[in-house]
Amino acid sequence: MTVKRKPAPATAEHAPLQLEHFLPYRLSILSNTISQAIADDYQRRYDISMTEWRVMAVLARFEGLSAREVAERTAMDKVAVSRALARLVAAGRVDRAIHDDDRRRSVLSLTEAGWTMHDEVAPMARAREREVLAKLDDEERAWLTRILDKLLPAG
C-alpha cells in the first residue's frame, strides 16, 4: 500500500538556503526598500515612474546623450528607455532633437520644466540617502563605499 510520506524536514540533509543570511536576498530587500521610499516621494507629487526619474537623472548630469547612451548609463534596456522618453517628451520634461551627423540618433536634454522638477526631486533623493547612511558610523560608511567599489562591475 502506498503511503504518502511527508517530505524530509528541512535539515542538513537538504541544506536549504537561509535567506536571512543570504547576500543576494538581503541586498535585494535593502535595495527595494530604499528605491521604493524615494519613488514614493516623487510619485506622490509628479506622475512619473522610477525608470523615468532615472532617465531624467542622467540627463541632468550629461546633456545631449542619445537614447542608447542613456540606456548604458542607467543599466536599463533600450525598450524601457524608449518608452520612458516617449512619456517624458510628451510631458514636456525632455527635449528630443536629431543628431546632425547621424539622423538615427536622438539628442536629449531636460527642458526648463524638466530642470524645475529635477531640482525639487534631487534633494529629496539625497535626503533619503542620508537617512539610510545615518544608520552607519563614519567607519562603516567608508567600508561600504569601498565594498561597493569592489563589487560593482565597472568598479
Next chain:
Amino acid sequence: MTVKRKPAPATAEHAPLQLEHFLPYRLSILSNTISQAIADDYQRRYDISMTEWRVMAVLARFEGLSAREVAERTAMDKVAVSRALARLVAAGRVDRAIHDDDRRRSVLSLTEAGWTMHDEVAPMARAREREVLAKLDDEERAWLTRILDKLLPAG
C-alpha cells in the same frame, strides 16, 4: 523674438545626482546583477520565475507555512505569492493542504519533486554568492555583514 535657449548646463547651479556615487542606485545595480545571474541559472534549466524560486526557498526552510507567512518571509505581496503558488502546485513542486483549525489557511510544503529541484538549485545559488564574496577579503566580508545587519529593517 523668442530664442529657444538651451537649458542651463549640468553645473553646481542644478546639483544633479551623481548616480555613480549614489547609494540607492549602486545598490540597485548590484542587487539586480546578482539576482539575475542566479535566476539565469535556474530559468535555463527549469521553467520557474524568481518569485517562484523564493517561495520554494522559504518552504524548504519552514514547512507548513501559510501563504501569508510565505509573503511575510519573502517580502513579496500576497497576490504575487498566490500566483507563484498556483504555478508551483500545478507543476507538482508544492503541496497545498488546508489547515485543520482554520479552513481559510493553506498548509504548504515542497513535494518530492520540489525537494529534488531545490537540492539542485540551492548549491548553484550558493556558488553565485561565493563568486561575489570572493571579490572581497575577510575583513571586507565581515564589514559587509555588519553593515547589512544595521541597514536592514529587521536588523
Next chain:
DNA sequence: CCGTTATAGTTACATATGAAACCACTTGCA
C-alpha cells in the same frame, strides 16, 4: 445565535516589462 468586522486567499483589471520583429538610417566593402 446573529450580524458586524477582520483575515486568508483569489480574481479582474489596468499598467509595466522584456524579447523579438521591425523601420530608418549609416557604414563597410565590392
Next chain:
DNA sequence: TGCAAGTGGTTTCATATGTAACTATAACGG
C-alpha cells in the same frame, strides 16, 4: 555607386505585476 550588414530607436505581443474588488471562513460582541 549599390548592396549587405550593422546600429539607433520604436512597435508588437506575450507575460508579469500591483491595486482593488471579491469569496470564503473565522472571530467578536451583543
